[in-house]
Amino acid sequence: MHRLTLRGRMVLLVLVGVLPLLGFHLALIYRDFQAQRDQFGVQAQDLASSLAQLVEGELGTRVAALEVLALSQSLARDDLLAFRAEAEVVLALQQPGASIMLVRQDGQQLMNTAVPPGAPLPMLQETTNLQRVLTTGQPAVSDLYVGSGLQRRAIAIKVPVWRPDGKLDRVLALTPRPDALSNLIARQHRGTNWCVSLLDGAGVRIAQLPNPAGYEGEKVSSAFFRAAADRSEAIYETTSAEGVPLIAAFSRLDAYGWAVAVGIPLSELTQPVWRRATNSLAVGMALLLGGLGLAQLVAHGITGPITALRRLATTTDEAPAAPVTTGLAETDDVADALLAETSRRRAALTSLLESERRLRLVVAELNHRAKNALATVQALAQQTARGEAGSDPVRFTAAFNARLQSLARAHDLLAAFSWEAAALHAVVQAGLAPWLASGDAGRELSPDVRMLPTQPGDPSRIDIHCIHDVEPAMASPGQAQALVLALHELATNAVKHGALSTPAGYVKVICRRAESCQDWIIEWRESGGPPVPGPPDRGGFGTRLLTRALAHDLGPGGSVALDFRPTGVHATIRFRTRSYAITGAAG
Known part of the structure; x- marks a missing residue:
């Protein structure tokens, strides 16, 4: 069936309204003519x-x-x-x-x-x-x-x-x-x-x-x-x-x-009848022409807003900030709804594109991290085998498993933070999780907590002080992974040779902002343990990890200082936090 335009429908409406009335009036005139003829x-x-x-x-x-x-x-x-x-x-x-x-x-x-x-x-x-x-x-x-x-x-x-x-x-x-x-x-x-x-x-x-x-x-x-x-x-x-x-x-x-x-x-x-009929036709045609003209005006008043709606629906530009006025209240409501839906769809599309971008970046990051993890595992295996545990399979297995678990904790931490920057206090907790109190192990620190407290009689002898500003410090994924491994090595060395090897020893970990306000410092302080004779003659895996690998992974401005004091080992880890977005070069 042929579709009528709005103007066509308006014209048809006028014709349907006027012509039957005109025909009815002419029929009345003819009926009056017949009655008058009979009367004559x-x-x-x-x-x-x-x-x-x-x-x-x-x-x-x-x-x-x-x-x-x-x-x-x-x-x-x-x-x-x-x-x-x-x-x-x-x-x-x-x-x-x-x-x-x-x-x-x-x-x-x-x-x-x-x-x-x-x-x-x-x-x-x-x-x-x-x-x-x-x-x-x-x-x-x-x-x-x-x-x-x-x-x-x-x-x-x-x-x-x-x-x-x-x-x-x-x-x-x-x-x-x-x-x-x-x-x-x-x-x-x-x-x-x-x-x-x-x-x-x-x-x-x-x-x-x-x-x-x-x-x-x-x-x-x-x-x-x-x-x-x-x-x-x-x-x-x-x-x-x-x-x-x-x-x-x-x-x-x-x-x-x-x-x-x-x-x-x-x-x-017939003459009066013809005069009446002619007058009726003249009035009817005047009404018809006036109705058609009015129909054109009304149709234009409707098609204009509809055209504006069509332009609004097909435009690729950003949605206007001010409400759109089409000249018709109903189409204004439709325009507002259309703009709202367009904004919602654009927001959803933007979110979808952002999610897709992030997913691609996450996948790329995961690929990169997987390669890094494999390289790290390979390095851990090689360095563990070269070190003091290389000649003893049992010691190798224990040391290697402990380091793998530390790496796994680092990955769990990054997964919890969606492979983005991780809170520094959570990084410290993940690195020292095996030696913390049982009630605190695995517990996520709130950003406003300044110290991880210990309970009386708790076997944990590690005190953690995280001093924050308004915003907690954040470490990039590469920095977080390196810090977890480094803290694991420091704690392992303290248990074997340092403060945690004796009942009276303890360790204090302090996280604070440096004087430059751009860097953060993690201080590792051991005390109460056996006297430290000085730097080791030959550095083991932990020393090499701290002085070489960690300083490299912390990025520009990163440094590690080891001080083998007689009262205990002091380590100062300095790094610079930065705005972080997921990229393949982050780690």
Whole structure:
């Protein structure tokens, strides 16, 4: 599935939010349009029914007036002059502008108020309603026709004229003024755009509003005529003679066969709807564009901090000391967490690299120490064999094992200090461990202890005084190993020949800082032992170790001074401590 960017998602969110609302609003407008269309149809139908009732009432009034006039005694006596006078009075009072005719059953006009008295009268051309009245004996209203006298469109209302003996051979006809029905419709017309038509039984327009003279006498469409012929009322959509879409309704005058049709232009309904729809679309598009612009701003306000986070996550530089501000609170929290995690990982990586470096150095140191140890063991074996124990295997084994154990104690000490610099008091204790009190043997001295005390009755006769500054003195691994071996030789010599060979003798070991404040001094003082005659004629292994090997292993500034005093041997070991890092050249 294609992954959308944040901007794409924001745009989609705006579209999902705006377009459905816009579509819903347009649907409401269309629903209102349908409701208004139905309402317009009902209004047109109501107007058509009302006009049909008015026209039917108007025609009924005229029929009633003719029927009363047909009962005239002058007409019964065939006194046409007197009857004409009565007819003109009726026209003047009730039907101004109309004309009344008396027609014989063969269509011959006997009297016509529209023609001067004594003038010749023509035959009646429209005889359909004449025959209907003569046949049924009931009043009838004609369709629209063209009169023979004035050559204008007209309608005729006819009623039967009965003779006193009950014979029916004449008909009384009333021809209304042409605009009489149009004026009636105009008084009920609503709106200038509504179209109202009065139709005769053949579907010909008798009256038309608006534009009454334009369509009078024209026939309506065949579809409308069929619909009007089949039903008394109906609502439907059609097109006017000008091609204008209409909502049309009609109502029939059942007594006379006429119909009233009312048409409402759809434009009166669609124009407001289109205006509403256009306004809605304009507002919707404005909201959509504004939402898209806002979405772009919001997306930029989010993608900017995310981009800053990505740069922060991919940078190889050191983490900034100050908090990172991305412009968004949530991404600021992520940035802080990312920086914290980055710092932790860098610290862990640094520690790991340092541990790896130290491990490599330790391995190198161990290799170097192993080689040194092998060389030392070889030297110990050779020097022990050359010395006083060389001719006696038992003495050789004892002396060699003791020196190996001293070397092992030195290695144990360095291992305890991770093959780094070792505390000086711990070095002294490791070198003299076999001759210390049982309770103190193997016990690590605390840096603030200034003297290794002895208990009453303790067999140990070695007093150790370690005088420290704030920080205890530290000896490098090479120095520590050499000092352990040297102290072992001094103690061994004291046990064999010196102060520790007699019950009253004892040894004092003093560790102190030299006057130069750069060197440290270990003093070995024997007393109470047998008198010392002086330096030996031939130096043994211990003497060579102290005067040659130890001075070399102590490094620059290191020295060893042996003083064979009559009261006991005094040894002064001087060396310089230094900052120590594990290297292959340390020992």
